[in-house]
Amino acid sequence: MDSLNRLHDLFKQFPGIGPRQAKRFVYFLLNSPECLRSALAREILELGSHVTICSACYRYFDKKRMDTDRCLICRDDSRDPLSLMVVAKDVDLDAIEKSHVYNGYYFVLGDALSLIEKEPELKIRTTELLETIERRASVGMKEIILALSLNSEGEHTREYVEGLISPLAKQHDIKISMLGRGLSTGTELEYSDAETIKNALLSRKQEIIP
Numbered sequence: 451m452d453s454l455n456r457l458h459d460l461f462k463q464f465p466g467i468g469p470r471q472a473k474r475f476v477y478f479l480l481n482s483p484e485c486l487r488s489a490l491a492r493e494i495l496e497l498g499s500h501v502t503i504c505s506a507c508y509r510y511f512d513k514k515r516m517d518t519d520r521c522l523i524c525r526d527d528s529r530d531p532l533s534l535m536v537v538a539k540d541v542d543l544d545a546i547e548k549s550h551v552y553n554g555y556y557f558v559l560g561d562a563l564s565l566i567e568k569e570p571e572l573k574i575r576t577t578e579l580l581e582t583i584e585r586r587a588s589v590g591m592k593e594i595i596l597a598l599s600l601n602s603e604g605e606h607t608r609e610y611v612e613g614l615i616s617p618l619a620k621q622h623d624i625k626i627s628m629l630g631r632g633l634s635t636g637t638e639l640e641y642s643d644a645e646t647i648k649n650a651l652l653s654r655k656q657e658i659i660p
């Protein structure tokens with residue numbers, strides 16, 4: 451296989467990228483200056499060496515040669531220790547941070563669950579979530595906000611996670627809430643604007659723990 455096809459095959463593996471778009475990327479790069487291709491190659495290589503997963507919230511972060519295993523958010527003591535927001539993916543966390551309406555800590559599940567998911571515990575961080583709740587409960591956490599998209603995967607994930615954490619939340623007297631009005635049905639969190647996220651957060655509803 452020649453290098454045009456090899457690169458094309460690599461781009462095809464990106465989420466949401468089909469064969470035609472992959473081809474457009476290859477031709478875009480061919481028509482780009484050498485410095486752009488070098489920068490892209492360098493940044494991709496650095497992703498592996500500088501970026502790591504935070505040991506507290508499980509988001510990806512750039513260590514920038516710092517000797518730490520926790521991200522900037524988790525190391526920020528001025529944040530509100532009373533609340534923990536559970537999101538499916540890093541992009542959701544980024545969208546909420548950009549809205550500047552939340553000042554607590556986060557937990558990244560790693561993915562959302564499809565309706566046919568047979569082994570949820572292999573797809574999302576269930577053990578780590580329970581451990582995090584135990585740890586945060588010991589320093590006074592009072593609320594867990596399930597910030598999941600209002601599509602079928604988000605709903606399914608919310609139901610599963612709620613069932614998973616409810617006994618522990620009840621034991622520590624922690625309330626579980628979910629994003630309320632403002633997010634319209636079918637909305638993916640990562641594509642929501644700051645105002646929508648703000649409304650959804652301010653109107654969050656508490657779940658009734660059985």
Ligand SMILES: [Zn+2]
Nearest residue numbers: 504507521524
């Ligand atoms: Zn973190």
